[in-house]
Amino acid sequence: MESVINNLASPVVLAFVLGIVAKLIKSDLDFPRPLYQSISIYLLLAIGLKGGVELSKTPFSEFLGPASATLFLGVLTPLIAFAILRYVGKFDITNASGIAAHYGSVSVVTFIAAISYVQALGLEPEGFLPTLVAILEVPGIVVALLIPILIEKKKGTLKKAMHEVLTGSSIVLLVGGLIIGFVVGPTKFESVELFFVGGFQGALFLFLLELGMITASRLRDLKKVGAFLVGFGILVPILHGFLAVIIGMWAGLSVAGATVFAAMVSSGSYIAAPAAVRIALPKANPTLYLTSSLGITFPFNIALGIPLYYIIANWFGG
Amino acid sequence: MESVINNLASPVVLAFVLGIVAKLIKSDLDFPRPLYQSISIYLLLAIGLKGGVELSKTPFSEFLGPASATLFLGVLTPLIAFAILRYVGKFDITNASGIAAHYGSVSVVTFIAAISYVQALGLEPEGFLPTLVAILEVPGIVVALLIPILIEKKKGTLKKAMHEVLTGSSIVLLVGGLIIGFVVGPTKFESVELFFVGGFQGALFLFLLELGMITASRLRDLKKVGAFLVGFGILVPILHGFLAVIIGMWAGLSVAGATVFAAMVSSGSYIAAPAAVRIALPKANPTLYLTSSLGITFPFNIALGIPLYYIIANWFGG
Amino acid sequence: MESVINNLASPVVLAFVLGIVAKLIKSDLDFPRPLYQSISIYLLLAIGLKGGVELSKTPFSEFLGPASATLFLGVLTPLIAFAILRYVGKFDITNASGIAAHYGSVSVVTFIAAISYVQALGLEPEGFLPTLVAILEVPGIVVALLIPILIEKKKGTLKKAMHEVLTGSSIVLLVGGLIIGFVVGPTKFESVELFFVGGFQGALFLFLLELGMITASRLRDLKKVGAFLVGFGILVPILHGFLAVIIGMWAGLSVAGATVFAAMVSSGSYIAAPAAVRIALPKANPTLYLTSSLGITFPFNIALGIPLYYIIANWFGG
Amino acid sequence: MSLVNLKLVTIVSERILKTQMVEHIVECGAKGYTMLEATGEGSRGIRASEFEGRNVKFEIIASSEVAEKIFQKIKSEYFENYAVIVYSQDVQVVRGDKYI
Amino acid sequence: MSLVNLKLVTIVSERILKTQMVEHIVECGAKGYTMLEATGEGSRGIRASEFEGRNVKFEIIASSEVAEKIFQKIKSEYFENYAVIVYSQDVQVVRGDKYI
């Protein structure tokens, strides 16, 4: 319980709350879009670089298990999400696939928040975790977009959507950062370390402030999406997070690593997936998938999910 | 005298001068607006956070006196300014109130410059001063906007203007930062300290460069506003600063604290007040209130006012 | 040879490569323009400030030789470039002058990359080098723009173009930074040092990522400009760099200083010069001068030129 | 292709009026609007909203009745005290019935 | 001055369609286009592309034939699933033969 409160009172989580409050009181506070984009670029590069440097110190054998676990869950989670949405929630195929694509992919900010969370507890998660983020970003989207094509036997715009995901700015920055970090290694990385590591939490603070404002505008759509999707947006992450803890620890992750891993796997993408779904499944309703992944699952994970996964991880491996 | 020169040669003041020079030689140097907005957001959050952290270490009793002094001066200064403008300067009620609102409120950048100034002298002003900025921001505007309503018995748009001030981005960021800083306290603040404290002076450097450019365009309007307002923009701050030193020291502030306090009280707002006045008193002439607060009082305070208040404070309490 | 590889694997050079790759795979990665502008402002101020602080520690006598060498090369290199373009490449007078103006001036980013390069080798180049950048920026452009006026005896728009160069934002920021740094000196500079020195390499990383993307779009124009200009864009920098090493060392520069000096002199401007040429010689074809200076010479210098000048400098003075 | 004749109403105003303008546009019955950031100069020189981001430009596709209402509204509310410019043009709109 | 009567075609679309729109415009025979960033509201509320930068507005000076082709293209490709608004105006263009 204390760790939950600990998480709630961290600067970055409070920044998120401030963003929500600002919109609720109808403040004219407004982030210039270029600032939002610049911080995104910075954060993605920073975790890529940091992850690459760490990866350069990791023996391949240590990395193989978690990487396979990531791929496996990247395929499994969108299928679970689709099944629940289609057969329990009675969504049509298009919307069920569209939402499932988001839950198959990953929210980078949730990942970062989880990293910060366990670090604040004095733990050090595995350095290669950002690599897993990159691995997790794509397969979930592909699997979910394939579903309507397989079921309805339609030739879709899957290829276009795949290009969108693979060359999307978030993958390019994350993977580009990873490779650069891997190539330069710890010593040469020092020249940019102050910028990319020292400034990280502060940039994240600003980013969550903005995300809080965006989330607040999503909250207005909550009644539009219905009670089922609200429940879905909370329970499915818990389910996925639970699976991720078990599989992650089985693959060799530490308690801290499994906590972060669960946060990643349970999170819903809201940058890569929306763009891909908008192109491949234009008939899917953006209000449904954005509200559930950004308006429900994201704040749930930031405030309660991450500490919960930590408790679960402790329970299994503490 | 030495301290005056000391202030004039600090990096941030020279940045302000560079901004003015750039416009005078008609350079095409131009800050992208999003950069200006981003730095504003950063500076307001940073002083809020820092102030909140300090406040969390301050006993309430120590804070009560200065807070009351701030409120008192927040009500008094716009009345003084109004009386001088109306009865000496012969301005009409609308313009006198509009300008008075600016001098009742506070310029955050003047405040920051004053903090930097006393710190450069090796002094440490009270940590709760940013809280006083937040307290000072609002009442002066309210009082000044009430004047025409009371005198002319008109139902104004005061309420709209109040919402504008209270939910304005500067108050939200400042107060939001204060609360977050207060809640997280010194230890948890460390994660974002490098970003918000270490980068502060550099960001201020950029901000003053931009403000120098804006001020230069205001300088062109000097002849439009007339000699009376130029004198007003220099003498009234000195008067208010003098009052603030006396009342501030009487309320328990140190020499450094009283210097900063005088800079705050004497300064004219140019972010919150213009927006509020534009809405509540649309007939008031923006050239008058912007030129006096931004074109006259602001550069006066930055270059000469702050050292002067320091001299006065030393004189009383040194 | 090792130093070449060393340069290629530095974070900033890899950022440049990532930018090129991002565009080649048609990623939608896109820097918001205000970020690009903000980083430019930051980098120019930062090198100005740093240079000014260093200059304040340099005896005038030490500085006189290199400064004269810079002026001399600023006049000589555009004449060499013009002669080769006009008489070997058979370009018309307008285009030959337009391109020559670029090679007479200097690329600030190439300069920065060279500084980083020698520092990564553990060397410390002379602190006054940024002053030389400011000196080098202008004369080359003037000389080149004078050529068509003298040959064709036309009254040109030289004056307008000069105003454009001298009050252009890059000169204002660089020279403004230099003066401020010189006036405040090392002690007062400390307040903004973390921001302008500590963050420098990281900001440069982002800048080169963006420049990589811009360069990639230039690469498409390579066939438009023809084989001669491609050869010109590689061989003339080598020639200029060779001259610069000899003259620079003769004027008293260290091996590290001569390497950086050669990188400066050999580089082609792509901020100040294009603007000036566009105004003074509107008939000159932008594709020619932008592609050669930005698409050919810049990446050549970043990847191979700088290590080459280092080898040459070692050869003469090691 | 069948095009519908409608009005394109353009409003340029101080940024400080942005939220209110959106409300007015919707109240007057417009089905939507497009908004752009702009700067500009007119009879009154520098704007108070300079710090707040200068001007906003609204473009509204609407019927003549809605256009007329928007004119009236803005004339009565803002013309005295604020910098606002409003004009109207004829346009041919694809799928124009959406905007009536 | 001799002005040429041409069409000014305006398209406002979700930003996600930006690259495709440029391709269509060029394919249809337009000699150029001007693009601006915009926001807006319409029948469908918030855009999926909100994170990606909202709307883009294209302005194309072209002959009526090219204008007609652009209408057809956009109607057939996007009207069903995406937020797109298209309209046309008469304009008098200086040096107008450049754009035919």
Place this chain on the structure above:
Amino acid sequence: MSLVNLKLVTIVSERILKTQMVEHIVECGAKGYTMLEATGEGSRGIRASEFEGRNVKFEIIASSEVAEKIFQKIKSEYFENYAVIVYSQDVQVVRGDKYI
């Protein structure tokens, strides 16, 4: 409402010409202008001013006489060497006498 028939002159030019354009517009007798940032493609491909921020778009409400003067000015000064596009439309302006 009484609307005044005026011309809306639109100019899209390289950003490098921005200051000069403003001067020309005012010299020709316009009472104001609105300016927007734009990008675009035309006959000449990439702009030299790409680093400087691409294109600017001016919109000027003015009488036909002023419009004609603006056309002449721009034609004589820029058409040969720079990327500039200029066109004119009829508009109905509220409070239109302000702009004559």
